[in-house]
Amino acid sequence: xxxxxxxxxxxxxxxxxxxxxxxxxxxxxxxxxxxxxxxxxxxxxxxxxxxxxxxxxxxxxxxxxxxxxxxxxxxxxxxxxxxxxxxxxxxxxxxxxxxxxxxxxxxxxxxxxxxxxxxxxxxxxxxxxxxxxxxxxxxxxxxxxxxxxxxxxxxxxxxxxxxxxxxxxxxxxxxxxxxxxxxxxxxxxxxxxxxxxxxxxxxxxxxxxxxxxxxxxxxxxxxxxxxxxxxxxxx
Ligand code: B1M
Numbered sequence: 534x535x536x537x538x539x540x541x542x543x544x545x546x547x548x549x550x551x552x553x554x555x556x557x558x559x560x561x562x563x564x565x566x567x568x569x570x571x572x573x574x575x576x577x578x579x580x581x582x583x584x585x586x587x588x589x590x591x592x593x594x595x596x597x598x599x600x601x602x603x604x605x606x607x608x609x610x611x612x613x614x615x616x617x618x619x620x621x622x623x624x625x626x627x628x629x630x631x632x633x634x635x636x637x638x639x640x641x642x643x644x645x646x647x648x649x650x651x652x653x654x655x656x657x658x659x660x661x662x663x664x665x666x667x668x669x670x671x672x673x674x675x676x677x678x679x680x681x682x683x684x685x686x687x688x689x690x691x692x693x694x695x696x697x698x699x700x701x702x703x704x705x706x707x708x709x710x711x712x713x714x715x716x717x718x719x720x721x722x723x724x725x726x727x728x729x730x731x732x733x734x735x736x737x738x739x740x741x742x743x744x745x746x747x748x749x750x751x752x753x754x755x756x757x758x759x760x761x762x763x764x765x766x767x768x
Contacts (some may be wrong), residue, residue, distance in 0.1 A: 544570050549578065557593035561600075563613025565620045572621045582628040583748075586656070590621050594652070598728075618652055622659065629663035636667055638758045641683045642693035643671030645704040650697035653727060653747075657693060660747040661754060666691075677711045684721060690761065691754055694740075696727040706738040713739070722757040724750060 544567065547555055552571060559567040568590075575585045597614045600606040606614075640661055644654050651673050658668045669687050671679055684692055696702040705725050712718040718739070725735050726744040735743030741757060744750035 545574055549575070549580075553589050553592075556589045557596055560590065560593035560614050560617050561597055561606075563610060563617050565613075565617040568617040568621045569624060572624045576624075576628075582625040583660075586622070586625055586629075590618050591656075594618055615652055619655070622652075622655060626659050629659050637665040637755060638690040638761075639667040639669070639687055640691040640693050640754065641669045641671060641680065641687055641689045642695070643675040643680060643683075644673040644695045644697075645701050645708070646674055646676045647704065648696050648698050648701035649673045650695070650727075653697065654693075654695035657695070657726065657744070657747045657750045660751050661693075664751045664755065666754060677708045680708055681712065681715070681717070684717075689721065690758060691722045691724060693724045693726070693750065696725075697729065699729050702727065702729055702734065703738075705740065709739045722754070722761070724753060724757075726750060 542555065544552060544555060552574060556568060556571040559571065571589060572585055575589060576582070594614065597606060597611060601611050640658075642654060642658050642661075644651055654673075655670075658670050662668050667687075669683055669689065671683055680692060680694070683689070692708075694705050694708060696705060709718060709723060712721070712723075723740045724742050724744050725738070725740045726746075730743055732743045742753045744753050
């Protein structure tokens, strides 16, 4: 489509399906302001923040990922797309984060050493907060010492680790093994996630569970926390 034609598109005049497809295109092109506008329009039309996240933003990012893999997009373009995605998430965050909900437990979360991908991890943190968990977000590129220090400082219940690269996912095992050596592994529920992981990997490294996406992370965390509370009540 030519620039002139693109200028003609008025997002508010598109129906929902067209708007979502246009947002996928805008994410692909790294158009931050258009993504912000699209998110606001969908909110005004009564879409839930979660539906906007999954159908307009996460689904759009999948196309970016496929073309990045196939050498059609390169790092600078993907960074622009990531910034546009973050701008959309920024609008949705306060809407996903309920206020006054009883606290379900505390989670320390971070992307592992060597890895700077943080969109998925941020999404998990947002959804967990929305479900009533307290979150200490350690950001990206975390060595084992940072995870352990934060877990102890926060007296956390859950450790969440994210990795998006096949080269960084083995670091999760380094963290868990170090916790075992220190005799603190069983003090925490350990949840792991990220696109290249799967259940088998989660089991193999000794995590409590692999979480396919942010919604699964919330459900898994809730179920482990209720088991923990039941055990405490029985003791
Ligand atoms: Co990168 N990158 N990247 N990248 N990047 C991938 C991961 C890749 C699959 C692209 C591809 O080739 N198709 C590929 C990895 C290949 C591999 O390892 N086999 C790749 C590569 C190769 C690289 C570089 C090496 C490229 C280079 O420099 N040559 C480089 C590495 C830098 C580094 O980390 N050291 C790099 C850099 C980048 C950018 C900086 C440009 C940018 C990151 C920006 C940012 O995050 N701030 C980027 C991006 C954006 C991607 C893709 C396109 C999108 C990732 C994303 O945000 N997805 C990605 C392609 C892809 O994944 N298909 C790709 C959306 C997000 C919502 O999904 O993160 O999967 P995801 O999170 C989900 C679940 O996985 C789960 O829940 C989330 C929400 O539902 N989840 C958890 C995630 N973490 C969890 C933690 C939990 C629970 C669930 O804890 C409890």
